[in-house]
Amino acid sequence: MGRYILRRAAGLVPTTLMLLLLVVILIEIIPGDIIDLMLQEKYGAQSEEVRASLEAELGIDKPLVVRYLEYVGGVVFRGDLGDSLWSGSSVRDLIVARSIVTIEIGVLSLLIGIVAGISLGIVSALKQDTFTDYALRSAAIFLVSLPSFVMATAVVVFPAIWWQTGPSLRYVSFTDDPVAHLKIIIFPAIILAIFLAATLMRIMRTTMLEVLRQDYVRTARSKGLPSQVVVMRHAARNALIPVVTLIGLQITFLISGSVVTEAVFAIPGVGRLLLDAITTRDYPIVQGVVVVVGLGVMVINLTIDLSYAWLDPRIRYS
Amino acid sequence: MAARAFGTLNHQRLGRRAVLRRGALGLAGLAGAALVGCGDSEEAGDASGGGAASTPGSGGAAAAAGAGIPANIVRGGGWSESLGVGYVSINNREVVMGGDLNTSSTATIVTQDPERHFGGADLAATNDRLFLADGWSAELIPDMVESWEVPDPQGLEYILKIRPGIKTHPIPPLNGRIFTAHDVAWCINRKAGKLEGVDTSAFLRVGQYVGMNRAEAIDDVTVRIVMDSPNGGILNSFTHPGAIMYAQELADEEFKDPTRLAGTGAWIQTEFVEGTRQVMEAFPDYYRSWDEGGRPGFDRWVRSVVADRASMVAGFLTGEFDSFNHVAPHEKQQIESAVSDAWWVTAIDNGWNYFGMNPNLPEMPWFKDQRVWRAMQLSLDYPAMARTNHDQFLYTGPVPAMFPEAKPTSEVAQLLGYNEETKEEAVQEALRLLDAAGYRNGAGIRFKYDIPAASGPYFDMAIRAQDFWKRNIPEMQVELQPHATSAPFVERQVGRTYEGRTWQYASVPDAALEVRTYFHSEGGRNYEGYSDPAADIAIDKMIQAQTLEERADAIRPFEDKVLNEGTPLLPLFVRMTDWVYQSTIGGFDMVSGSFSGTSYPGTQRWFWRTK
Numbered sequence: 030m031g032r033y034i035l036r037r038a039a040g041l042v043p044t045t046l047m048l049l050l051l052v053v054i055l056i057e058i059i060p061g062d063i064i065d066l067m068l069q070e071k072y073g074a075q076s077e078e079v080r081a082s083l084e085a086e087l088g089i090d091k092p093l094v095v096r097y098l099e100y101v102g103g104v105v106f107r108g109d110l111g112d113s114l115w116s117g118s119s120v121r122d123l124i125v126a127r128s129i130v131t132i133e134i135g136v137l138s139l140l141i142g143i144v145a146g147i148s149l150g151i152v153s154a155l156k157q158d159t160f161t162d163y164a165l166r167s168a169a170i171f172l173v174s175l176p177s178f179v180m181a182t183a184v185v186v187f188p189a190i191w192w193q194t195g196p197s198l199r200y201v202s203f204t205d206d207p208v209a210h211l212k213i214i215i216f217p218a219i220i221l222a223i224f225l226a227a228t229l230m231r232i233m234r235t236t237m238l239e240v241l242r243q244d245y246v247r248t249a250r251s252k253g254l255p256s257q258v259v260v261m262r263h264a265a266r267n268a269l270i271p272v273v274t275l276i277g278l279q280i281t282f283l284i285s286g287s288v289v290t291e292a293v294f295a296i297p298g299v300g301r302l303l304l305d306a307i308t309t310r311d312y313p314i315v316q317g318v319v320v321v322v323g324l325g326v327m328v329i330n331l332t333i334d335l336s337y338a339w340l341d342p343r344i345r346y347s
Numbered sequence: 348m349a350a351r352a353f354g355t356l357n358h359q360r361l362g363r364r365a366v367l368r369r370g371a372l373g374l375a376g377l378a379g380a381a382l383v384g385c386g387d388s389e390e391a392g393d394a395s396g397g398g399a400a401s402t403p404g405s406g407g408a409a410a411a412a413g414a415g416i417p418a419n420i421v422r423g424g425g426w427s428e429s430l431g432v433g434y435v436s437i438n439n440r441e442v443v444m445g446g447d448l449n450t451s452s453t454a455t456i457v458t459q460d461p462e463r464h465f466g467g468a469d470l471a472a473t474n475d476r477l478f479l480a481d482g483w484s485a486e487l488i489p490d491m492v493e494s495w496e497v498p499d500p501q502g503l504e505y506i507l508k509i510r511p512g513i514k515t516h517p518i519p520p521l522n523g524r525i526f527t528a529h530d531v532a533w534c535i536n537r538k539a540g541k542l543e544g545v546d547t548s549a550f551l552r553v554g555q556y557v558g559m560n561r562a563e564a565i566d567d568v569t570v571r572i573v574m575d576s577p578n579g580g581i582l583n584s585f586t587h588p589g590a591i592m593y594a595q596e597l598a599d600e601e602f603k604d605p606t607r608l609a610g611t612g613a614w615i616q617t618e619f620v621e622g623t624r625q626v627m628e629a630f631p632d633y634y635r636s637w638d639e640g641g642r643p644g645f646d647r648w649v650r651s652v653v654a655d656r657a658s659m660v661a662g663f664l665t666g667e668f669d670s671f672n673h674v675a676p677h678e679k680q681q682i683e684s685a686v687s688d689a690w691w692v693t694a695i696d697n698g699w700n701y702f703g704m705n706p707n708l709p710e711m712p713w714f715k716d717q718r719v720w721r722a723m724q725l726s727l728d729y730p731a732m733a734r735t736n737h738d739q740f741l742y743t744g745p746v747p748a749m750f751p752e753a754k755p756t757s758e759v760a761q762l763l764g765y766n767e768e769t770k771e772e773a774v775q776e777a778l779r780l781l782d783a784a785g786y787r788n789g790a791g792i793r794f795k796y797d798i799p800a801a802s803g804p805y806f807d808m809a810i811r812a813q814d815f816w817k818r819n820i821p822e823m824q825v826e827l828q829p830h831a832t833s834a835p836f837v838e839r840q841v842g843r844t845y846e847g848r849t850w851q852y853a854s855v856p857d858a859a860l861e862v863r864t865y866f867h868s869e870g871g872r873n874y875e876g877y878s879d880p881a882a883d884i885a886i887d888k889m890i891q892a893q894t895l896e897e898r899a900d901a902i903r904p905f906e907d908k909v910l911n912e913g914t915p916l917l918p919l920f921v922r923m924t925d926w927v928y929q930s931t932i933g934g935f936d937m938v939s940g941s942f943s944g945t946s947y948p949g950t951q952r953w954f955w956r957t958k
Contacts, residue, residue, distance in 0.1 A: 061834025065841040067463070067549055082548040115457040117603060118621070127622065182657055189661035190685050198662045199449070199651045200623050295653040295662075297622040305454065305622070305654070308832050 030338075037331050041324075046101065048323045049316075053097045056312045063087070063114055063310040087114050089312070104320065111313035120317035123302060128321070130214065131291070131298035133203070135283055137218035142225030143276065149226070150233025151265055157238060165230065172227040178289040180220045185293055198295040217290040224286070225279050232275050236268040269340050277333040284322055415442030416933070418638040440957040442933060448645040448951055451653040451668045455625055459602035461591050462538060462550040469650070472627060472951060473516070474591035474610035477507065477531070478582060480856045485750060487582055491531070491592060491611070493568075495582070502577035502893045507531070507570040513611050514632045520596040521609040523632075528564040534592045535562035535572065554871055555584035555860050557890070577891040579898060580857030587856055613643050613952035625650045644934065644955020669932050674925040675804065676737065688930040693739075696924040699747045700736070700808065700851045702727060704794070704915045707843050707876050713792045714846075718784040720913035725764040725777035728815040733920040735807035741921040744906040745866055745914070748921045750858035752889075752899040754906045756921075762910055774819045781820065789816070789823025794846035799836035801829040809849050840874050851922070859889040859898060865916060866905070875915035881905070933957040
């Protein structure tokens with residue numbers, strides 16, 4: 030097990046280097062240039078000297094390879110993600126400050142989504158081909174097809190137009206007022222959770238139906254075990270493996286969904302930091318967020334892989 | 348002595364006002380065509396009054412003011428109940444001092460250096476300017492300056508008397524020290540790029556101080572500005588929101604700590620949470636008294652960051668925010684239906700929209716042809732494009748119509764191409780010109796039309812233009828190229844790789860500097876590479892002129908040439924804009940004009956809570 034973890038962790042290194050390279054190249058090829066944006070309001074001459082001077086000041090005048098190596102060196106040896114080209118602030122500090130609320134929302138939405146998705150999936154499987162089953166499946170299909178940004182905008186805008194009420198858009202941190210903070214983050218968390226829950230419900234229902242038809246479940250029932258024990262201990266646990274895999278994949282959707290939901294609900298999280306940075310072509314922030322999120326996804330996927338053994342003792346790592 | 352006598356061209360200002368009034372009344376006629384009002388300005392007035400117990404303003408000091416309203420505030424020149432445009436009601440209810448003003452903004456400031464900061468409205472809250480510009484006439488209103496004179500008739504020297512005893516905020520690094528003429532002189536020199544060893548590459552407004560040699564403090568309250576060559580607009584440059592005065596200590600710290608942005612302004616920044624909010628507290632020792640109209644009526648001003656436009660509207664509808672700026676037509680409908688007693692302010696914006704053609708591309712020879720410029724000018728549907736922004740607008744030439752030097756919008760409205768009643772004739776003339784140029788019915792002309800957004804007013808403008816061309820120049824091929832963000836648009840614009848483009852420009856508060864930027868061969872934003880020696884001479888002459896009449900006379904031939912012959916950069920219209928406030932907000936003096944959009948409301952010092 031230990032060797033497996035080490036091997037998987039070592040595999041993260043080339044993946045991370047590739048990710049860094051990809052990020053640096055992507056930034057290079059997307060249309061739009063920060064110097065143009067900085068000078069768009071400038072009155073007077075915008076000579077090549079002016080541009081060159083600014084590029085040198087911002088450190089973006091060096092060749093791509095040099096910038097890549099410097100960036101990798103900074104990340105690997107100093108944990109330095111660079112500085113914002115606009116404000117000069119440390120990208121690492123910005124990401125740390127913004128990531129707390131994003132993690133809160135992510136964890137909350139995961140909890141809500143997992144609990145709701147798995148529970149409803151089990152219910153739907155147990156009530157197969159009943160009204161409850163049809164209703165849950167229809168609702169799941171509807172919610173999966175509804176983008177999170179549409180739901181987020183609807184939750185903010187429609188109550189405001191119709192009843193002059195809605196979620197607060199003045200962000201309060203947990204340390205300032207925990208209750209007010211929870212009232213603010215609960216809406217984006219639920220909206221992000223809905224997609225996750227609907228997706229999980231569908232896969233949980235399918236796998237549960239498969240598992241419920243297995244011989245060992247029939248054996249468990251014939252032994253006279255209570256139905257609750259059969260379902261929860263013998264069926265549901267085994268049905269969870271594909272569900273857990275799906276949760277790992279869905280985390281990336283949660284992160285991408287947070288970009289829009291944070292913007293709509295005025296949450297100062299990493300998603301909005303990324304969105305603002307892309308708009309203003311603040312390359313170090315874009316790079317930093319992508320690297321941190323990428324590493325996070327890799328670590329989460331590793332954790333999920335390791336959880337298979339706990340869920341199914343037949344799985345062994347070697 | 349006033350360096351610029353803006354009031355002397357009253358016929359122009361009256362002409363414009365008359366046009367506006369007629370437009371507001373919905374009268375038919377040629378002058379009415381200058382402004383597309385459809386009689387809705389009176390509706391705007393009603394909406395302004397609404398349930399907010401408002402009474403119309405009438406210019407001069409507030410009459411019959413409610414208890415507590417500043418006694419000596421001066422209303423801006425645009426304040427008149429008879430005007431359809433720029434009409435602002437006054438909430439005359441009793442003032443309730445204190446409390447919080449809550450507003451939304453799209454971001455916390457990212458660049459604290461005022462010379463690199465766009466717009467500057469937020470920094471204008473913590474700092475002051477030497478002058479303000481009347482929101483309607485752009486006339487100078489002294490602010491930090493007490494008086495000024497121009498001893499040299501050629502305009503090569505300016506003497507500014509600064510208010511004595513201006514206190515700075517009691518926070519580091521200034522700690523309440525007095526802001527003197529020495530600070531002002533240093534700051535002017537930094538703005539103009541006259542300090543040794545200061546890289547001005549990214550200084551956005553250094554070009555406004557063209558011709559300046561140096562500024563020097565004669566004593567604690569007197570500043571002398573010495574010019575190498577005349578620049579009649581230099582004092583107006585000081586009215587720009589980005590032209591705030593600040594102390595050297597902040598520059599020494601490289602403006603790195605936003606919580607140490609000590610200034611002299613009405614507000615002290617007490618909290619800065621990056622990407623979340625900025626909190627300001629009223630400065631009790633601010634140099635303007637309450638009755639003078641300047642000290643904030645609120646104790647605190649909380650600017651919360653709301654990145655999404657729809658969420659901003661929602662925040663206003665729920666009462667979470669007290670104001671909402673630059674209201675789009677569809678947003679106006681939502682707000683009017685949900686908040687019937689909201690307080691509306693309509694003003695001429697400081698921006699003008701344009702359509703640009705790139706004559707620098709070898710593969711597009713048609714855009715080098717003056718006949719094509721003229722044909723495009725004749726064939727644009729100005730009202731349709733303008734109404735994507737607001738239901739009212741001003742026709743304009745190369746000097747934006749909100750400037751008193753500009754050719755009156757009523758006159759522009761009569762010209763072929765602009766006059767709606769002769770539009771068919773204009774289209775026929777456009778087709779004749781294209782035919783003569785070898786592009787019968789537009790055949791052979793094709794271009795990609797860059798837009799800085801994939802939705803919203805600019806996109807709608809392009810759609811309407813494309814639709815009009817399809818009907819009237821059927822063989823011309825126009826492909827819309829919307830961009831998700833402005834960055835690729837700006838890159839194509841600055842790199843001069845665009846083919847056709849539409850967006851807007853925000854004006855500086857001086858007509859000569861404005862027209863120079865876009866139409867002078869050395870203009871900083873002359874992305875079309877337009878070069879006309881006669882235009883350069885006219886613009887240079889305008890910059891050097893010292894009176895409004897001289898400036899207007901100098902530039903008029905160039906305006907007429909552009910309006911009758913076309914240029915690759917075609918000004919489309921000057922926009923109107925709406926602000927809306929909750930009914931319990933009062934204040935807002937000296938505004939309702941071109942430069943209010945980024946100046947007075949930005950400082951929020953003119954507001955108070957009412958019963």
